[in-house]
Amino acid sequence: MSNILSIKDLYVDVGDTSIVNGLNLKISSGETHAIMGPNGSGKSTLAKAIAGHPDYKIQSGKITYMGNDLSALSIEERSNLGVFLGFQYPIEIPGLSNTAFLKAAINAKRKYHGMDELSASEFLVDLKEKSKMMDIEQSFLSRGVNEGFSGGEKKRNEILQMLMLEPTLSILDETDSGLDIDSMKVVASGVNAFRNKKTASLIITHYERLLNYITPDYVHVFHDGAIIKTGDIQLAKDLEERGYEWLTNP
Amino acid sequence: MDGLQKFIENDSHEFPDWMNHSRESSLKKYKEVCPKHLKNATWKNTKLNEMLNDFFEKEFSVQQSTLDNIDLKSNLDNSLTIYFHAGVFFTKEEIPSYIKLLNHKYLEENQSIFGLEDRSERQSIPYLLNNIVSRDALMIDTAVNQNVERLIHIVYLPNQNGNVAPRLNINVSENSSIKIIEEHLQSKNSIINHCIDINCEATSSLEYYKVNHRQNDSYLISNLNLNQEEDTDVKIFNLDLGADSGSSLNHLKLNGENSNVACSTLFMPSDHRSSHQNVVIDHLSDKSSSSVNFRGVINDEATGSFFGKVRVAKERRGTSAFMQNKNLLLSDESKISTVPILEIYNDDTECSHSATSGSLDKEKLFYLKTRGINENDAKDFLIKSFIDELASQIKSRRLRDYVNEIIAGNYKV
Numbered sequence: 160m161s162n163i164l165s166i167k168d169l170y171v172d173v174g175d176t177s178i179v180n181g182l183n184l185k186i187s188s189g190e191t192h193a194i195m196g197p198n199g200s201g202k203s204t205l206a207k208a209i210a211g212h213p214d215y216k217i218q219s220g221k222i223t224y225m226g227n228d229l230s231a232l233s234i235e236e237r238s239n240l241g242v243f244l245g246f247q248y249p250i251e252i253p254g255l256s257n258t259a260f261l262k263a264a265i266n267a268k269r270k271y272h273g274m275d276e277l278s279a280s281e282f283l284v285d286l287k288e289k290s291k292m293m294d295i296e297q298s299f300l301s302r303g304v305n306e307g308f309s310g311g312e313k314k315r316n317e318i319l320q321m322l323m324l325e326p327t328l329s330i331l332d333e334t335d336s337g338l339d340i341d342s343m344k345v346v347a348s349g350v351n352a353f354r355n356k357k358t359a360s361l362i363i364t365h366y367e368r369l370l371n372y373i374t375p376d377y378v379h380v381f382h383d384g385a386i387i388k389t390g391d392i393q394l395a396k397d398l399e400e401r402g403y404e405w406l407t408n409p
Numbered sequence: 410m411d412g413l414q415k416f417i418e419n420d421s422h423e424f425p426d427w428m429n430h431s432r433e434s435s436l437k438k439y440k441e442v443c444p445k446h447l448k449n450a451t452w453k454n455t456k457l458n459e460m461l462n463d464f465f466e467k468e469f470s471v472q473q474s475t476l477d478n479i480d481l482k483s484n485l486d487n488s489l490t491i492y493f494h495a496g497v498f499f500t501k502e503e504i505p506s507y508i509k510l511l512n513h514k515y516l517e518e519n520q521s522i523f524g525l526e527d528r529s530e531r532q533s534i535p536y537l538l539n540n541i542v543s544r545d546a547l548m549i550d551t552a553v554n555q556n557v558e559r560l561i562h563i564v565y566l567p568n569q570n571g572n573v574a575p576r577l578n579i580n581v582s583e584n585s586s587i588k589i590i591e592e593h594l595q596s597k598n599s600i601i602n603h604c605i606d607i608n609c610e611a612t613s614s615l616e617y618y619k620v621n622h623r624q625n626d627s628y629l630i631s632n633l634n635l636n637q638e639e640d641t642d643v644k645i646f647n648l649d650l651g652a653d654s655g656s657s658l659n660h661l662k663l664n665g666e667n668s669n670v671a672c673s674t675l676f677m678p679s680d681h682r683s684s685h686q687n688v689v690i691d692h693l694s695d696k697s698s699s700s701v702n703f704r705g706v707i708n709d710e711a712t713g714s715f716f717g718k719v720r721v722a723k724e725r726r727g728t729s730a731f732m733q734n735k736n737l738l739l740s741d742e743s744k745i746s747t748v749p750i751l752e753i754y755n756d757d758t759e760c761s762h763s764a765t766s767g768s769l770d771k772e773k774l775f776y777l778k779t780r781g782i783n784e785n786d787a788k789d790f791l792i793k794s795f796i797d798e799l800a801s802q803i804k805s806r807r808l809r810d811y812v813n814e815i816i817a818g819n820y821k822v
């Protein structure tokens with residue numbers, strides 16, 4: 160078991176407001192962590208700061224990913240080194256097909272690691288298999304990225320991208336919200352397929368529901384930009400029953 | 410305007426009397442309308458008159474450049490290619506009966522092409538100017554029921570100090586169809602003044618493409634007038650890469666029931682060039698439909714503008730009008746203005762219009778980068794996808810590829 164992500168005393172600002180306030184978190188390979196917390200508590204801010212969004216500025220503290228200081232790496236380098244962010248609100252890019260996009264993404268990563276481009280046939284075989292697993296029809300792949308996709312389709316498409324890119328650390332920001340039960344199972348099976356001894360995931364969610372399919376090793380409660388309590392799946396169940404009040408206003 | 414006067418006086422070509430007369434009355438009219446027209450939105454940001462004066466003041470011996478080192482090879486296989494250089498149209502092929510080149514041989518019967526009467530657009534700046542300085546005209550008149558299979562490719566060869574003033578007159582006869590692409594190759598220190606009149610008779614169809622390559626230190630005025638009778642279908646696609654000062658005017662008249670027009674333009678000026686796009690659609694009959702789709706990609710210190718107007722008269726029923734203009738600004742210094750206007754005086758019209766301008770979307774860039782794609786490639790993807798949304802609508806696969814290739818060679822991130 161090796162250290163994948165370590166966050167030390169992190170403060171992140173958006174504009175003039177401090178949103179993440181003194182966060183500490185350690186994630187090792189093979190682990191699945193869940194973050195739960197009220198709306199506006201800064202969960203997406205944390206996710207975007209890890210991915211490197213320019214509007215989310217690290218004021219102090221440090222994020223270390225596999226021994227690298229993340230702040231020294233560009234957004235694309237972080238991705239190429241294996242950080243994946245599944246967006247809470249996936250972006251639509253009409254005019255750029257899902258297939259072309261995925262191919263460019265995979266080859267960018269290969270190039271970064273000094274590998275040759277993936278052959279068209281290898282790529283297509285892989286894409287076919289994984290899109291089937293995510294229950295995404297072939298015809299969707301020739302459409303623009305997320306263009307006209309329903310909420311659930313967008314989320315499944317995020318997981319497809321994750322599976323294609325084979326990251327080391329996967330941060331999934333509310334990938335379960337807006338999903339029906341069937342889609343939720345599909346997403347969970349995708350995430351479970353990704354889990355192994357070498358990878359790790361950080362799952363941001365509001366519902367214990369998803370965690371019944373993807374059992375986390377740790378559940379953290381996020382409040383005002385910091386983790387206020389850590390437990391296991393039982394903590395998620397308690398939250399489901401009692402809400403956040405009993406923790407935030409004891 | 411003394412420059413234009415001087416040009417006419419010094420023109421050594423022997424024109425028939427009616428043509429001399431037409432040129433002079435056009436100049437007179439030009440002087441008359443200029444003060445008013447130059448104030449309107451189309452021309453007010455251009456230095457048209459200064460430019461014309463400077464240009465036509467000079468001696469015209471320089472423009473007789475030779476064709477020796479120009480490769481006359483069409484890059485569109487199987488098309489019938491007609492060239493234009495030093496004021497004349499010519500082709501290496503046998504000219505089919507539906508095409509006629511004037512070749513300076515102005516005939517009495519051609520008079521109407523240059524007539525000023527009865528039609529307000531003929532008294533506009535581009536037409537009057539074209540009447541004064543053009544030397545040759547090309548006419549296409551399809552036969553009834555003729556389906557012209559060969560693509561007509563009209564190529565305006567590169568010029569230096571050129572007065573490039575072609576005049577075209579196209580009639581698509583009843584129940585016939587034709588595809589035409591016009592292409593202005595790169596010129597330098599030139600004035601391009603292009604005027605085309607198109608008439609589509611009942612149940613005819615037309616695909617019309619125009620590519621204006623990047624022009625250097627040149628002025629471009631491009632004018633298209635289209636009239637459509639009933640059950641006609643016209644698709645227009647323009648690609649304009651800009652000139653020092655470039656203006657395109659399109660006036661499309663839907664003059665018969667079930668006449669449909671789709672007019673798309675991609676304008677991409679860079680450096681200090683400009684591209685001003687104007688389109689006016691008149692729904693003059695019931696059940697006519699129009700779709701206008703203009704996209705600008707403005708780079709460096711370039712300027713673009715869109716002015717679009719759709720008019721539907723009070724008594725017209727069952728029309729549909731769609732107008733969209735989207736612009737992408739690629740640098741802090743690039744500029745765009747957009748004015749979409751719907752003048753619709755009845756309720757039985759389905760219409761929509763929208764206009765948006767902005768720089769590359771930051772969130773889209775972020776999304777692409779989180780998938781490992783670097784800044785330049787990400788920008789490239791976004792620009793391409795913006796362009797492709799429009800270019801993918803080009804009906805002919807082969808022309809779509811052709812246009813895409815030209816686009817690809819003409820922008821930098």
Ligand SMILES: Nc1ncnc2c1ncn2[C@@H]1O[C@H](COP(=O)(O)OP(=O)(O)OP(=O)(O)O)[C@@H](O)[C@H]1O
Nearest residue numbers: 173174178197198199200201202203204205214247
């Ligand atoms: N780009 C931004 N500009 C301004 N304020 C922002 C921006 N991004 C986030 N914020 C603010 O930061 C706070 C935290 O937002 P964030 O999206 O991180 O919350 P969250 O925990 O993910 O909430 P939710 O559960 O609703 O997704 C909110 O008050 C939000 O308004």
Ligand SMILES: [Mg+2]
Nearest residue numbers: 202203204247
């Ligand atoms: Mg969020």
